[in-house]
Structures are given as C-alpha cells and as structure tokens.
Amino acid sequence: xVRLFFLFILNVFFVFSALAQKENNIWxxxxxxxxxxxxxxxxxxxxxxxxxxxxxxxxxDFMGNLLFYTDGVKIWNRLHAVMPNGDSLMGNYNSTQSAFxxxxxxxxxxxxxxxxxxxxxxxxxxxxxxDMTLNGGLGxxxxxxxIPIHTPVCEKVTAIKHDNGNDYWIVSHHFGNNxxxxxxxxxxxxxxxxxxxxxxxxxxxxxxxxxxxxGSLDGKRIAAANANIGLEVFNFDNATGLISPTVIINxxxxxxxxxxxxxxxxxxxxxxxxxxxxxxxxxxxxxAGSMNEIKNSSILLDSLGNGGALQLGPDxxxxxxxxxxxxxxxxxxxxxxxxxxxxxxxxxFLEGRVSRFGLPPLLPYENFFxxxxxxxxxxxxxxxxxxxxxxxxxxxxxxxxxxxxxxxxMENPFHKYNSLGSYEVYLDIYKKGIKxxxxxVIHIYPYPPLFIGNDTLLCPGDVIILDATTPNGLYxxxxxxxxxxxxxxxxxxxxxxxxxxxxxxxxxLILIKYIYQxxxxxxxxxxxxxxxxxxxxxxxxxxxxxxxxxxxxSYLVTEKGKYxxxxxxxxxxxxxxxxxxxxSIPTKNFSNDTTICExxxxxxxxxxxxxxxxxxxxxxxGSFLLxxxxxxxxxxxxxxxxxxxxxNVEVEQCELEMPNVFTPNNDGINDRFVxxxxxxxxxxELFIFNRFGLKVFETENxxxxxxxxCNGRPCNEGTYFWVVKFQTQTYGExxxxxxxxxxx
Numbered sequence: 253x254v255r256l257f258f259l260f261i262l263n264v265f266f267v268f269s270a271l272a273q274k275e276n277n278i279w280x281x282x283x284x285x286x287x288x289x290x291x292x293x294x295x296x297x298x299x300x301x302x303x304x305x306x307x308x309x310x311x312x313d314f315m316g317n318l319l320f321y322t323d324g325v326k327i328w329n330r331l332h333a334v335m336p337n338g339d340s341l342m343g344n345y346n347s348t349q350s351a352f353x354x355x356x357x358x359x360x361x362x363x364x365x366x367x368x369x370x371x372x373x374x375x376x377x378x379x380x381x382x383d384m385t386l387n388g389g390l391g392x393x394x395x396x397x398x399i400p401i402h403t404p405v406c407e408k409v410t411a412i413k414h415d416n417g418n419d420y421w422i423v424s425h426h427f428g429n430n431x432x433x434x435x436x437x438x439x440x441x442x443x444x445x446x447x448x449x450x451x452x453x454x455x456x457x458x459x460x461x462x463x464x465x466x467g468s469l470d471g472k473r474i475a476a477a478n479a480n481i482g483l484e485v486f487n488f489d490n491a492t493g494l495i496s497p498t499v500i501i502n503x504x505x506x507x508x509x510x511x512x513x514x515x516x517x518x519x520x521x522x523x524x525x526x527x528x529x530x531x532x533x534x535x536x537x538x539x540a541g542s543m544n545e546i547k548n549s550s551i552l553l554d555s556l557g558n559g560g561a562l563q564l565g566p567d568x569x570x571x572x573x574x575x576x577x578x579x580x581x582x583x584x585x586x587x588x589x590x591x592x593x594x595x596x597x598x599x600x601f602l603e604g605r606v607s608r609f610g611l612p613p614l615l616p617y618e619n620f621f622x623x624x625x626x627x628x629x630x631x632x633x634x635x636x637x638x639x640x641x642x643x644x645x646x647x648x649x650x651x652x653x654x655x656x657x658x659x660x661x662m663e664n665p666f667h668k669y670n671s672l673g674s675y676e677v678y679l680d681i682y683k684k685g686i687k688x689x690x691x692x693v694i695h696i697y698p699y700p701p702l703f704i705g706n707d708t709l710l711c712p713g714d715v716i717i718l719d720a721t722t723p724n725g726l727y728x729x730x731x732x733x734x735x736x737x738x739x740x741x742x743x744x745x746x747x748x749x750x751x752x753x754x755x756x757x758x759x760x761l762i763l764i765k766y767i768y769q770x771x772x773x774x775x776x777x778x779x780x781x782x783x784x785x786x787x788x789x790x791x792x793x794x795x796x797x798x799x800x801x802x803x804x805x806s807y808l809v810t811e812k813g814k815y816x817x818x819x820x821x822x823x824x825x826x827x828x829x830x831x832x833x834x835x836s837i838p839t840k841n842f843s844n845d846t847t848i849c850e851x852x853x854x855x856x857x858x859x860x861x862x863x864x865x866x867x868x869x870x871x872x873x874g875s876f877l878l879x880x881x882x883x884x885x886x887x888x889x890x891x892x893x894x895x896x897x898x899x900n901v902e903v904e905q906c907e908l909e910m911p912n913v914f915t916p917n918n919d920g921i922n923d924r925f926v927x928x929x930x931x932x933x934x935x936x937e938l939f940i941f942n943r944f945g946l947k948v949f950e951t952e953n954x955x956x957x958x959x960x961x962c963n964g965r966p967c968n969e970g971t972y973f974w975v976v977k978f979q980t981q982t983y984g985e986x987x988x989x990x991x992x993x994x995x996x
Contacts, residue, residue, distance in 0.1 A: 302322075462477075553593070
C-alpha cells in the first residue's frame with residue numbers, strides 16, 4: 253500500500269508538470285553574464301561567450317535546456333560554440349534590441365532571429381532562420397540568413413501574440429517618421445506586407461532610436477521608449493496589428509533618455525527606466541484614468557546608477573539591469589501598486605560577471621489561454637495559446653449556473669456570463685496521455701455608464717462642456733483624439749466619445765447645432781444727401797425690438813444717429829447696431845440764373861471744407877470771380893460724395909447811382925455821401941481813398957454812407973476815390989467805383 257501510494261503521488265506530479273514550458277529559463281547578457289531560472293531562485297552563470305553592451309536574446313527547450321543565444325551578430329549553440337553559418341548577422345552590439353528570437357508557430361524546431369542595426373543605419377530590420385535539427389541537434393543557420401524586412405528602423409523590435417493564440421505580430425518602428433510596421437508571423441513564415449500605423453512622435457534624430465519597444469502580455473497595449481522624446485504608450489489591436497491613434501501616454505519623461513520598459517503580468521502597471529545619471533526606475537498605473545492622471549501616478553522605485561533593461565522573467569518577476577553592475581535588481585511583485593511591488597536593487601549576484609544595458613526578451617512560450625470580451629452581456633471568447641498541437645482540451649468556465657454550457661471541448665470556445673463577478677476558469681490540456689491544467693481568474697465587468705446629453709441647440713457664442721467623467725475611465729473623443737474626460741464645444745457638429753473601464757468600452761454621440769440668425773444691419777453708412785434708409789431685418793419667426801421700442805421687422809431712418817435692433821429666436825438673443833450719418837451739402841452764394849450790370853463783377857463761392865472743386869475752366873479754387881455773361885458750372889466732391897452746381901449769367905447795362913459831390917457842413921443839406929438807389933442793396937461795404945490811394949474810411953452801412961471824416965477827423969476839401977461792394981437779391985455780390993468831391 254505504501255508503495256502504491258508513492259507511485260500515485262509521482263504520477264500526479266508528472267501529469268501536472270510534464271508540459272511545463274521553460275523556453276525562457278536561460279539568459280545570457282552583458283559581459284559574459286547569465287542567469288539560470290531552472291531552480292527555486294535564479295542563479296548566476298559564468299559559461300557564456302556573449303559580450304555585448306545592449307541587445308541580446310536566448311532560448312531554451314520546453315524543459316529549460318539551453319538551445320542557443322545571440323547578440324544579433326553571432327549565434328552560439330548550447331555548447332557555447334558559434335553555429336554553422338551563425339556569424340555576420342546584421343544586428344549590432346550597440347543596438348537596444350539587437351536580437352529577438354521567436355519560434356515559428358506550429359513548428360517544433362525552427363526559430364527566427366530578428367535583428368536591428370544601430371542608430372537607424374542601413375541594415376535595418378532583418379531575420380535569419382535557425383533549424384535545430386541541423387548539426388546533430390545543435391542547430392545551424394539556414395540559407396535564409398539576413399533576409400531584409402524593412403530599412404531604416406529604430407533600435408526596436410518586439411513580438412506580440414496574435415489574437416488567435418498561435419501567430420505573432422513582429423513590430424518595429426521606421427526611422428525618419430512616426431510609422432510603426434507590424435508583420436504577421438504564422439506557420440507559413442513571415443508576411444512581408446506590413447500593417448502600417450502612423451501614430452505618435454516622428455523619430456528623426458538618431459539618438460532617439462534608442463530605447464525598448466514592448467507589448468503587454470494581454471496583447472492590448474504597446475509602449476515605446478524613445479530616448480529624449482520620452483515615453484509613449486498606445487492601444488494595440490492584436491487581431492489586426494493596428495496601433496490605435498488613441499495615445500495613452502504621450503512624450504512623458506522627455507529629455508531623460510528613457511530606455512527600459514516592462515509591463516506587469518496583469519498588464520496594469522508599466523515600469524520605466526531612464527539612464528541619464530542618476531538613472532531611475534518608476535512605476536505607472538495605466539488604469540489611473542486620463543493621460544495626466546497616469547503620469548501623476550508615477551512612483552519612484554530607484555534613483556541610483558544608469559538604468560538599463562527591465563525584463564519580465566519566467567517566474568513573473570521583473571529583472572533590472574544596470575551598466576557595469578555585479579547584481580541584477582528585481583521587482584518581486586510587479587502586479588502590486590507602488591512600493592508594495594517589492595523592488596530590490598541588488599537581488600541576484602552575477603558570480604563575478606557584470607551586466608550592461610541589455611537583457612534578453614521573453615516570449616510567452618508557456619501554454620496559456622487568452623480571454624476577450626469580459627463585459628456583461630458580451631460573448632466571452634477563450635483561446636488556447638499553445639506552441640504545440642494538442643490532442644484534446646476540456647474547459648470549465650466556473651459558471652455552474654449555466655448548466656451544461658459551463659463546459660466545452662473546443663480549443664477556442666465561447667461562453668456568456670449572465671452575472672457580474674469573478675470566475676475561476678480551468679483548462680485541461682491533453683497530449684499523448686499527459687494532462688496539464690491551467691487556471692485563470694477572470695472578471696466580468698459592467699459597461700461604464702455613459703451619457704453626454706441629448707441633442708442640443710445652442711445660441712451663437714455659447715460654449716457647452718461635454719462631460720464623460722467616469723472613475724478609472726480611459727477616453728477617446730471621435731475626430732479629435734483627445735483623451736480628457738471633458739470636451740469644450742464651440743462649433744456645431746456630431747460629437748462622440750468612447751470610454752473604457754476595465755476593458756469595457758462604450759460610446760455615445762450628441763448632435764450640437766447652433767441657432768443662426770442670418771441678419772445684419774450692415775456697415776455704418778455715410779449718405780451724401782438727406783435721403784431715407786430702410787433697415788430690414790426680417791428674421792423669420794423672430795421678435796424684433798428697435799432702439800425706440802418699435803417692434804416691426806423693418807425701420808425707416810430719416811435722421812442721422814445710432815440705430816440698433818434686438819432679435820429673439822428660440823430663446824436666443826442677438827443684436828446689431830449701425831451708425832447713420834449724412835454729409836453736409838455744400839452751400840453756395842448764388843442762384844441758378846442771374847443778371848449783372850455791365851462792368852460789374854460777381855464772386856461765386858462754395859462754402860464747404862475738405863472738398864475738391866472743379867470749375868468749367870478747370871480751376872480748382874473754392875470760389876470763382878466773373879464779370880462776363882455765360883454758363884458757369886462747378887463740380888464738388890470728396891471720397892464719398894459728388895455734387896454739381898451751375899449758373900447762367902446775363903449782363904445788362906445798369907448803374908448804381910452815386911452823387912459826385914457832397915458838403916458835410918452840418919447844414920442838413922447833402923451832408924453825407926450815400927447811394928441814390930439804396931433800395932436794391934441788402935448788404936454792402938463802402939471804401940474811401942484819398943488822392944494818394946490811402947484808405948481813409950470804410951463802412952458796412954451803406955444807408956448812412958460817409959460823413960466826411962478821415963480816420964476820425966474831418967477831411968480836407970478835395971476829390972476822393974470810392975469803391976462799393978454790395979449784395980443784391982438778383983445779382984449777388986456786385987462791385988462799383990468812382991470819384992466824389994468833398995466841399996465845405
């Protein structure tokens with residue numbers, strides 16, 4: 253009985269462990285350093301031949317026995333000898349991810365070694381094929397060596413598991429722009445027609461080609477460390493190979509020479525190293541919310557030394573390299589937040605060897621299963637991730653309430669959960685009589701509540717804030733690319749937002765329209781003549797109120813001034829104002845037709861400043877002196893207005909009768925010099941000059957005339973010259989002259 257019981261225990265152990273996958277258990281890196289994960293704790297190795305500053309890769313068989321390792325230039329087999337045809341690969345020891353090893357899907361012995369050149373140089377991204385059946389099972393590089401894929405590329409290449417659970421996406425970044433290239437690797441080989449995504453920052457400076465490119469284990473996110481450009485994180489669709497324009501993190505930790513990256517096994521946390529002295533390691537919570545909230549979730553774990561690679565190990569711990577360090581650090585509990593993640597700077601002694609910047613990348617060689625669509629009401633999709641063909645499987649979805657639907661024997665089944673909560677899902681895998689059991693706890697989450705409002709009418713100038721705020725939400729506003737919880741709207745259109753919480757995404761749309769009132773009183777107006785103006789608004793369906801309370805849609809303007817109207821339509825109020833002004837009409841001192849006396853002069857005058865004048869003889873003065881019969885005209889203009897006047901002048905013989913002698917002796921007879929025909933005169937001036945031509949008297953009172961005084965004193969007897977200028981109702985201004993004798 254004792255013996256039987258002992259054998260039973262051995263068989264049970266064999267059943268559950270025989271299919272354990274250990275392809276990542278041997279690492280070689282740095283200056284001939286290495287780690288062996290086949291024991292309880294990793295141990296340093298000293299038998300490696302690899303000596304590299306940065307990129308490297310290693311692979312073992314499913315039992316953890318070394319197969320080969322590489323620095324991207326040479327490939328060493330398990331005996332630490334260079335493989336046949338295994339030198340002169342076109343990677344570079346100074347390239348961040350100089351090499352990446354991926355097993356060909358559904359093949360037991362064929363591997364692809366992907367290489368990248370340094371600083372975006374000409375060798376670019378290439379692959380070489382290793383066949384482990386060659387060279388007596390030690391492996392050799394086939395004729396498919398240094399096959400070009402794309403050039404130039406950054407020092408970045410990674411592999412992300414396809415949504416189908418079997419294939420891989422090989423992802424790299426072009427040097428010179430912002431383009432990611434994703435190549436499908438399946439059982440037939442690599443498809444050289446890439447899926448292209450133009451997202452994130454353009455990498456045009458060779459220094460920014462440095463830094464790691466990593467995908468999360470769930471295949472949903474991809475992160476790029478672009479040296480001084482900083483950290484960028486995107487959503488990744490592992491079903492199509494497309495990288496979403498939704499930027500989770502953009503240009504974070506710029507100018508810090510960001511270098512190493514690693515996701516936590518649960519894909520929630522991202523660990524980042526940067527190697528400007530002092531180097532640092534930080535943790536970011538990708539479920540913290542908005543981009544700024546994710547950045548603000550940064551927790552410093554280490555600030556010593558030059559930070560290098562961060563690499564998830566087969567024990568689900570993250571290992572940390574530093575330049576010329578005798579130990580590698582470790583993050584023991586990477587699924588825990590903050591300092592609870594258990595970072596230890598010097599955890600594993602390298603037995604006298606030293607690390608440099610690089611560590612070999614890990615591929616999910618273990619059997620596991622992927623779960624998609626974990627939102628309530630969705631059909632949850634399960635897919636087995638196995639490197640080998642299996643004989644059969646059996647699923648237990650942990651949902652006994654679903655009855656017989658709780659079980660399935662399909663490799664990639666579906667199941668619908670009708671309640672929120674956590675479920676323990678078991679998968680039994682059978683191959684050649686051996687069973688392996690996998691278990692994963694999955695969570696069924698609700699779709700986030702999302703309502704950004706009913707379709708809305710806004711008044712011109714209004715701003716509406718669309719608010720999609722939800723705890724732990726990730727946001728994407730359609731056509732805008734913003735990842736903020738709110739959006740300020742100032743123009744009409746259809747607005748949409750996606751929000752994701754715990755992988756459950758919901759969308760909502762809202763139509764924003766502005767109520768436009770197409771009325772305009774026009775520009776301020778300056779009229780040349782005092783003419784009426786009709787202001788017409790006629791906003792259909794609206795009410796109108798003018799400055800004086802008038803409520804008609806139109807308003808007749810007859811005077812200059814300020815006019816305004818307020819229009820109300822569907823609750824919106826708008827107004828407009830216009831200033832109306834009239835130019836002063838130039839005034840003239842003449843009628844249209846007139847008659848003057850022969851020998852007389854008449855002065856035609858226009859009273860208006862800042863105008864231009866053009867008389868019939870092309871003269872441009874503001875007045876015109878005439879003495880002859882004829883047709884006279886003037887054109888008057890400024891920048892806005894134009895006027896014209898004309899006059900027809902006839903000449904007739906007529907005289908203003910003036911005495912030729914007077915006696916200012918106070919005898920009451922002929923004491924004053926005055927015109928005889930004064931009734932025709934309405935206004936005038938009289939000037940008296942002595943025989944020397946000096947003016948001795950003047951007056952504007954032609955009725956009283958001259959009383960014989962010269963500059964306030966009685967004048968001497970003699971002959972004096974006189975000039976009379978006077979206005980007539982018929983002739984306008986006339987001038988006449990003559991001599992008079994003063995006697996006493």
